[in-house]
Amino acid sequence: MASATIFIVDDDASVRKGLARLMRSAGWNAESFPSANEFLTRPAFTGTGCAVLDVRMPGITGPELYEQMIRHNVSLPVIFLTGHGDVPTSVQEMKLGAVDFLEKPVDDEVLLKSVRLALERHSAGRAREQERAAIRDRVRQLTRREREVMQYVIAGCLNKQIADQLGIAERTIKVHRGRLMHKMQVASVAELVRLCEIVEIPPTGHGNRADMAGKRPAAPGP
Amino acid sequence: MNTRYKRILIALALLVAGACAFLFDVIYSEAKSAAVEKLNEEQMIHAKQAAQGIQDFFTTWTQRLSVLSKTDEIIDNSASGNRLIRFFYEANQAQITSITRVDERGVIIYNFPATNLVGTDLSAQKHVRELLRDRKTVISDVFRAAEGDDAVALHVPVFKGTEFKGSIGVLIDFNRLAKRYLDVIKVGKTGYAWVISREGRILYTPVPGLTGRSVFEVIKDFPSLVVMVNGMLQGREGSAQYTYDRIGDRNIGQIRKYAVYMPISLGNTFWSVAVASGESDVFSGLTSFRNRLSLVVTALFISGMVFSTLVAKAWLIVTEEEKRKQAEQQLQESAERLRQSAKAAEFGAYHYDFTASRAFFSLESLAIFGLPADATIELDSDLVPRALHPEDKPRFWAHLQSANRPAVAGLADVECRIVHPDGQVRWLRARGRTMFTGDGQDKRPLQASGIIQDITRRKQEEEELHQLRGASWHADRVARTGAITASLAHELNQPLAAILSNAQAAARFLESPNPNLDEIREILRDIVLDDKRAGVVISGLRSMLRRQETRREKIRLPNVIRETLDLLHSELLGRHVAVRSWCESDYVVVGDKAQIQQVLLNLILNAVEAMDNVPADQRRVELALTLPQAHEAQVSVRDFGPGITEEQKPKLFKAFWTSKTKGMGIGLSICRSIVESHGGRIWFANHREGGAIFYFTVPVVKDTPKATET
Numbered sequence: 045m046a047s048a049t050i051f052i053v054d055d056d057a058s059v060r061k062g063l064a065r066l067m068r069s070a071g072w073n074a075e076s077f078p079s080a081n082e083f084l085t086r087p088a089f090t091g092t093g094c095a096v097l098d099v100r101m102p103g104i105t106g107p108e109l110y111e112q113m114i115r116h117n118v119s120l121p122v123i124f125l126t127g128h129g130d131v132p133t134s135v136q137e138m139k140l141g142a143v144d145f146l147e148k149p150v151d152d153e154v155l156l157k158s159v160r161l162a163l164e165r166h167s168a169g170r171a172r173e174q175e176r177a178a179i180r181d182r183v184r185q186l187t188r189r190e191r192e193v194m195q196y197v198i199a200g201c202l203n204k205q206i207a208d209q210l211g212i213a214e215r216t217i218k219v220h221r222g223r224l225m226h227k228m229q230v231a232s233v234a235e236l237v238r239l240c241e242i243v244e245i246p247p248t249g250h251g252n253r254a255d256m257a258g259k260r261p262a263a264p265g266p
Numbered sequence: 267m268n269t270r271y272k273r274i275l276i277a278l279a280l281l282v283a284g285a286c287a288f289l290f291d292v293i294y295s296e297a298k299s300a301a302v303e304k305l306n307e308e309q310m311i312h313a314k315q316a317a318q319g320i321q322d323f324f325t326t327w328t329q330r331l332s333v334l335s336k337t338d339e340i341i342d343n344s345a346s347g348n349r350l351i352r353f354f355y356e357a358n359q360a361q362i363t364s365i366t367r368v369d370e371r372g373v374i375i376y377n378f379p380a381t382n383l384v385g386t387d388l389s390a391q392k393h394v395r396e397l398l399r400d401r402k403t404v405i406s407d408v409f410r411a412a413e414g415d416d417a418v419a420l421h422v423p424v425f426k427g428t429e430f431k432g433s434i435g436v437l438i439d440f441n442r443l444a445k446r447y448l449d450v451i452k453v454g455k456t457g458y459a460w461v462i463s464r465e466g467r468i469l470y471t472p473v474p475g476l477t478g479r480s481v482f483e484v485i486k487d488f489p490s491l492v493v494m495v496n497g498m499l500q501g502r503e504g505s506a507q508y509t510y511d512r513i514g515d516r517n518i519g520q521i522r523k524y525a526v527y528m529p530i531s532l533g534n535t536f537w538s539v540a541v542a543s544g545e546s547d548v549f550s551g552l553t554s555f556r557n558r559l560s561l562v563v564t565a566l567f568i569s570g571m572v573f574s575t576l577v578a579k580a581w582l583i584v585t586e587e588e589k590r591k592q593a594e595q596q597l598q599e600s601a602e603r604l605r606q607s608a609k610a611a612e613f614g615a616y617h618y619d620f621t622a623s624r625a626f627f628s629l630e631s632l633a634i635f636g637l638p639a640d641a642t643i644e645l646d647s648d649l650v651p652r653a654l655h656p657e658d659k660p661r662f663w664a665h666l667q668s669a670n671r672p673a674v675a676g677l678a679d680v681e682c683r684i685v686h687p688d689g690q691v692r693w694l695r696a697r698g699r700t701m702f703t704g705d706g707q708d709k710r711p712l713q714a715s716g717i718i719q720d721i722t723r724r725k726q727e728e729e730e731l732h733q734l735r736g737a738s739w740h741a742d743r744v745a746r747t748g749a750i751t752a753s754l755a756h757e758l759n760q761p762l763a764a765i766l767s768n769a770q771a772a773a774r775f776l777e778s779p780n781p782n783l784d785e786i787r788e789i790l791r792d793i794v795l796d797d798k799r800a801g802v803v804i805s806g807l808r809s810m811l812r813r814q815e816t817r818r819e820k821i822r823l824p825n826v827i828r829e830t831l832d833l834l835h836s837e838l839l840g841r842h843v844a845v846r847s848w849c850e851s852d853y854v855v856v857g858d859k860a861q862i863q864q865v866l867l868n869l870i871l872n873a874v875e876a877m878d879n880v881p882a883d884q885r886r887v888e889l890a891l892t893l894p895q896a897h898e899a900q901v902s903v904r905d906f907g908p909g910i911t912e913e914q915k916p917k918l919f920k921a922f923w924t925s926k927t928k929g930m931g932i933g934l935s936i937c938r939s940i941v942e943s944h945g946g947r948i949w950f951a952n953h954r955e956g957g958a959i960f961y962f963t964v965p966v967v968k969d970t971p972k973a974t975e976t
Contacts (some may be wrong), residue, residue, distance in 0.1 A: 059763050059764045070774075127755075150767070
């Protein structure tokens with residue numbers, strides 16, 4: 045596969061150089077930036093990669109940069125490096141979803157392990173994203189009616205019930221069903237359910253069905 | 267002393283002279299009045315003689331005419347009477363100029379020798395009128411008679427029984443009368459007589475041009491004369507003196523006359539005769555007396571002067587002696603006091619004689635040099651050379667030599683060490699002055715004197731103080747540096763992290779089948795650089811923490827500023843403080859680098875702490891290095907905090923005062939000590955756009971690149 049790229053942001057030149065070399069020695073590409081601003085102005089990146097951010101920097105700090113990345117939908121996973129300790133910040137960052145929080149001087153094995161983890165996550169994430177995109181594409185192919193029907197189908201409704209609900213002939217439902225299964229490229233309802241979950245299309249149902257396992261609607265009451 | 271003596275002498279001279287003058291005056295006046303009196307006596311005799319003579323003359327003729335008036339022939343004015351008259355005339359021609367028989371109407375009925383005058387009416391004449399009225403003997407004024415001479419008429423009345431038949435009279439030649447009785451009066455050189463009538467007509471005076479005039483007219487300008495004349499006109503006798511300076515219009519100078527006067531009674535009237543002499547007549551007699559008197563008085567004066575001079579001198583000597591005694595006593599007392607205070611203050615005195623090359627030391631100096639109380643040092647010239655500490659010898663002698671130059675007024679003030687006989691080292695301070703003799707080129711030292719003092723204790727205290735100061739400065743340096751340890755650790759961390767990454771990358775590169783050796787070399791080079799970088803942080807830290815003597819070396823200020831900022835790099839970053847520094851030029855100063863860094867550290871950390879409550883993106887510190895005045899470099903540290911409040915201002919540089927929650931508050935007071943020990947100043951101000959600025963200056967030296975610098 046194409047080599048991943050590691051993005052390094054640290055205000056200290058020696059540290060940048062050292063880290064970049066380390067990444068390259070592990071077989072990856074490395075790009076270094078002296079400040080957050082420089083990093084943010086880099087044209088969008090489409091490959092696999094991750095970011096190694098120094099926590100303490102003049103201007104925008106590492107954590108602040110991470111927040112901006114999230115806001116701008118930059119999906120790169122982030123590893124924080126600090127020379128200070130900075131424990132309170134680390135908890136915050138971990139909650140936000142940073143991959144790891146390491147102290148300088150950092151041992152190569154430790155750092156590279158984190159980087160690999162980050163890259164895996166990134167590629168996994170990317171794969172997932174790709175899948176989602178494909179599914180969405182398929183969903184876009186559906187007509188309105190087909191989509192409606194699909195939502196009933198993944199709710200576990202029978203054709204008759206769907207027909208009743210929508211006020212159209214069962215026979216028509218069957219046709220829709222066949223077509224949408226084809227467009228969605230699935231062979232089973234279970235698969236369809238899975239795909240819909242991935243793209244977060246909710247099922248429509250009136251919830252009286254015993255085979256809606258685990259999906260009892262919340263009963264009003266105490 | 268001399269002027270006083272002269273003044274006394276002058277005063278005495280005046281006194282004696284005054285006394286002599288007074289004496290002279292008194293005696294002379296006495297003599298003069300005596301002389302005047304004598305003169306007046308003489309003059310009175312003359313006057314009396316003249317008066318008596320004239321009176322007798324007239325009395326005699328009155329008697330003769332009385333006899334004639336009783337003879338019938340005369341009464342009847344017969345021819346025999348006329349013949350009688352002729353006889354009488356011829357017998358007395360010398361005295362009379364004519365005889366006249368006047369009738370009861372005042373008409374001449376016979377006159378001899380001027381017989382042609384018979385029939386002349388004389389009733390108009392004053393004396394004739396008087397005769398006709400009073401029918402008594404009359405004597406006329408002096409008048410110009412028909413014959414042309416000054417004459418006086420004497421008429422005796424003629425009676426036939428009781429019937430008035432006129433008079434028989436004679437005309438007396440006044441001039442002859444005067445000649446006989448008045449002209450002869452000569453007193454001395456200038457004395458003469460003059461006569462006035464009862465009415466004030468001048469009858470006789472040797473002064474030409476005045477006879478016949480009214481005396482009042484002549485004397486009206488001379489009051490003294492007026493007084494005398496009034497007396498004369500009252501028929502008195504007496505003496506007087508008068509002065510006048512003119513005769514008519516002719517100014518003849520002031521003339522003083524001494525005069526006597528007495529009346530000449532002539533029947534129904536009288537004249538007054540005055541005999542007057544000028545001053546010179548009085549004085550002539552006195553001249554020799556005066557000369558003798560002068561001699562005597564002069565002799566008196568001289569002896570008086572001599573005597574009083576001697577007395578004054580004696581008196582002066584006595585008082586001088588007393589004063590001297592008093593002064594001597596005072597001197598002794600003050601010398602004693604001085605000795606006491608010298609003892610109390612522990613200083614000794616020295617005295618050096620250049621001519622004899624001998625030194626003298628007071629007894630107190632014994633203790634100062636550590637010698638026993640019975641040592642003899644009073645004339646020991648080797649005392650100082652022996653006692654001087656070898657290291658201080660050159661400096662001491664050099665100072666003395668320069669102090670002994672006339673150009674510097676011979677002032678010596680030197681501190682040096684001496685060694686006591688028992689080996690103890692003490693500090694000595696010698697202060698004195700050299701006195702010179704001669705002028706200009708020949709000026710050379712004559713003697714020197716001064717005091718010496720043991721200042722060991724003071725020196726020790728100075729040293730202690732110096733040590734304490736150094737210790738407190740060090741403590742502050744350590745504290746400040748300690749405050750930034752965390753950031754310093756971070757500063758070290760960066761190069762260490764870089765080294766680790768680099769080394770491990772290199773190891774990985776070497777694992778590959780074809781390692782790029784160039785890249786490896788680069789990595790190694792970077793590792794070395796980073797190591798050195800770490801080393802700089804460590805040495806910077808060490809220099810701040812080291813306790814060492816204050817150094818004096820050439821320092822480039824921009825370098826010091828940069829190194830301090832490097833040290834603070836992480837700290838500033840951690841506090842989100844941006845720093846901007848600006849160095850006008852590469853100024854070099856002489857000082858202790860660690861101490862200057864300490865000042866900068868203090869000021870910058872203060873600036874950072876001042877902005878604790880300022881939003882992170884507004885925190886800024888601005889440093890500037892400028893040269894506002896030719897000889898001193900100025901560093902300014904500006905923050906954007908709240909600035910310095912009014913009540914903080916006076917306390918800022920005071921030790922042990924702080925507005926912070928931690929720290930001892932000695933930072934700024936130490937900064938001031940350090941800056942001032944470098945010859946600079948430190949102060950602060952509030953920037954008008956907010957925040958405070960701290961300034962400090964350090965004198966610059968001319969930058970010489972070859973000198974050792976840091």
